[in-house]
Amino acid sequence: MPTNQVYVSLDAVIVTVSANEPNILVVDRSDGQPPILPSGPLDADEDETLELAVRRWLSLQTGITVSYVEQLYTFGDRRRGAAGGGERQLAVGYIALVPEETPSEGSLWVGTYELFPWEDRRFGRRDVLLNDLAPRLTEWARGDALREGRVQITFGLGAPWDPIRVLERYELLYEAGLVEEQSTDEGGPAPQTSFGRPLGVDHRRIVATALGRLRGKLTYRPVIFEVMPDTFTLTELQRSVEALLGMELHKQNFRRIVDRGELVEATGEHRSSTGGRPAGLYRFRSEVASERPQPGFPLPRPKAL
Amino acid sequence: MPTNQVYVSLDAVIVTVSANEPNILVVDRSDGQPPILPSGPLDADEDETLELAVRRWLSLQTGITVSYVEQLYTFGDRRRGAAGGGERQLAVGYIALVPEETPSEGSLWVGTYELFPWEDRRFGRRDVLLNDLAPRLTEWARGDALREGRVQITFGLGAPWDPIRVLERYELLYEAGLVEEQSTDEGGPAPQTSFGRPLGVDHRRIVATALGRLRGKLTYRPVIFEVMPDTFTLTELQRSVEALLGMELHKQNFRRIVDRGELVEATGEHRSSTGGRPAGLYRFRSEVASERPQPGFPLPRPKAL
DNA sequence: CTAGTAATGCTCGGATCGAGCACAAGTAGC
DNA sequence: GCTACTTGTGCTCGATCCGAGCATTACTAG
Structure with missing residues (x-):
């Protein structure tokens, strides 16, 4: 029974x-x-x-x-x-x-990004971290064509980087014994080098799942506004999207998307920031959801290598 | 406790x-x-x-x-x-x-599509069904701007049809009392007209969730090949995708995607079908998954009304 | 041999996207 | 008040992608 x-x-x-x-x-x-x-x-x-x-x-x-x-x-x-x-x-x-x-x-x-340092590719941070990680991964994959392919695709080595694949990357590091949880779970020796800060139980895996899902959702639903204050500048909005995606976006193109999507409306007020021309303040137009399908921030087209 | x-x-x-x-x-x-x-x-x-x-x-x-x-x-x-x-x-x-x-x-x-007749828009079936459904929905929504917006967006009335939103559509019909489960659950009188064949408990809802998810997944993962036999013609492949999406695709463009994506390889054999030029037989190149991100069949761009 | 049908190759205009230039409107330092 | 600097904003241009159709090929049915 x-x-x-x-x-x-x-x-x-x-x-x-x-x-x-x-x-x-x-x-x-x-x-x-x-x-x-x-x-x-x-x-x-x-x-x-x-x-x-x-x-x-x-x-x-x-x-x-x-x-x-x-x-x-x-x-x-x-x-x-x-x-x-x-x-x-x-x-x-x-x-x-x-x-x-x-x-x-x-x-x-x-x-x-303390949990997943490799997921933050803003401001050239990718070099520092992928120069530590990549060698270990390629070493782990050496000689195994399947592994080599997976490393290349999931970590964007010689292939475009896909911000969505957070879980795949974490799982690959787990398999390769490059995160602490692996040895905790299997009872083996702690790895000499491990990447990112661990959480208890399988919670880092859960966060990886969440981050991937969230990044995907950003592209077709206006969820970013859930983390924004009532009013904000377009640059603040862009910085928040970039923070979650872990990558920088082209400013003018970002605004084109916001414009075309009619995602926000100007409040008419301006804010004098730390220096430079004052930025207009905007608020979310929550009506979008009932006006158009797919109101979000599409990911930039992956570069063909 | x-x-x-x-x-x-x-x-x-x-x-x-x-x-x-x-x-x-x-x-x-x-x-x-x-x-x-x-x-x-x-x-x-x-x-x-x-x-x-x-x-x-x-x-x-x-x-x-x-x-x-x-x-x-x-x-x-x-x-x-x-x-x-x-x-x-x-x-x-x-x-x-x-x-x-x-x-x-x-x-x-x-x-x-016995469960969700409105989800099948191939071969002009949309007219027959949306001419029954749409009046009931607009009646239900009359006077309520929020409801009207939701009906328009989810059912693509005066807005592009989004094949993904299967669950949203089912839930709207549920709210509007146009599916049997609503009265079963709430204990009210059975609706005079109800749409689609019900399943027990909340299982039709589960299937709606599944169909939406599957349609989405088709666009960025080669899952279609899980339902295909080992070898198939490109038209058979297209028909299967169309069946799940519930919409017809442009044949030549479909092939362009298959080509560019290197999703399949020719077996060299041909099949003489019911009439017309024999079609080449193909098989899935499962290596794609480890070669490129996003190997799938992108949905046609929604028409701006 | 002809008509019909499906498979396949190709093209073209419109939309979208990446990337940059140019200018506007402030602040900070002198 | 002038200059340098910073950030915001409008616009453009070429590359790519996508929708849609035409044309040709290779077979079957009569």
Whole structure:
């Protein structure tokens, strides 16, 4: 007789952008182990829907009220939960987007690119990091044509970089033994070099899934405005998109998209920034969603190498 | 003390294309109620991963061995399961793609467009169906600007049709009381007119989610080949894509995409079809996946009205 | 041999996109 | 008040992609 009863938790990747950096909320653990995502149980009796459950305990646990919530993925490998014994754990992952905000005691923002340094390709950062990573990867793949192909495609070595493939890249590093979690899970020796800051359990994997999904969603839904304040300049908007995509965009082309998409409207006010011509202030036209399909920021066409 | 123990099932939307029609596998129920999706429990003790669990009982229950499996969404509304009493049910939905195949006793293929007639816009079928649906929808939305906007966008009335938005359309019909499940769930009177064939529980919703996701995935991953036989003509390939998208494609442009994408290779053989010039036979070049990002069939650009 | 049908090759104009130039409108330093 | 610098904003141009159609090829049916 199989056991069907399972403990279900709801794990949230709460994303914001502040100071042009994408951050996620984590909860510190007292025992010095890596932090984890905020997570709460599903109250099978009380919670009407999964999404309401997330909102409920999220405001309780972190003091943050989220407006945008979206289901991400359900993680159910047996390896999850207390390795070995313990009951079966199932985690339904959610993405939440919030404007910059201060969380309550116990939780804190962590830069997404501390977890995934290789995902940030703005301002030439790619060179520094891919010059460390690439050699290790090619070494790992050497002689195995399949591996070599995967490394090239997923990491954009000799091929265009696809910002969406965050999870694929993380999983490849996991396989190659280049992230800490691999040895933690398999019980082997810690790698001499590991990349990015780990999270507890499989939570870095969950964040990777979330970041990839979010990057994709940016291109066809106006989700970026969920992390923006009410009014903003076009440059601020662009910086936020760039932060999440991890790549720079051509300023004039970005504005062309905003214009054509009628995504925003001018408030008429201006802001004198740190220097230079004052920028017009804009606000999101939430009506777009009901006017046009696909209102988002299409990714730049990948360069043919 | 909240109850956290939950019964978890794995529900699969198994999709194939035969005779240019997209089909899904359903299981008939003896009591005359609408059929449901094949569904199995998660064996918390035995199943290493959720995906392996799906594969395990799928071959047991339907006799079908699937090669392609992908997680879809997790459905957990309290309304699910035995309405009222009974324990909390959580369903992790999966999409599986298979080539044409005969299932074992008890399960059978059903045309996807029997469930969603409005999703099939090939061969001018749109007129017949949208002339029935559209009046009811506009009536439902009359006077409510928000509803009117949603109807226009989701159903492409006076706006481009977006093949992806299958779930949005189904949910709108649900809200408008134009599908049977609405009255079943809420206990109200059955609608005078309802559209499409219902499934049990919330399974039609699950299929809607699957179809939307699949249509999207077609555009950037070569998943279509999962439902194709080993060799096929380019027209057969095109017909299968069209079947899932529910729309016709320009033949020459379709071939241009196949060519440029190097998705297939000629076998050198030809097939004399029912009449006309014999078509070359092709097979999938599975190497594409490791050669280029985004190897798929991009959707035609939506017409600006 | 002719008509019909499907497969295949090719072309052309419009839309979109990447990339840059040029100018506008401020601030900071002298 | 002038100059240098910084940032915002408008515009253009060539490359590419895409929609749509014409023309030709290679077969079947009568």
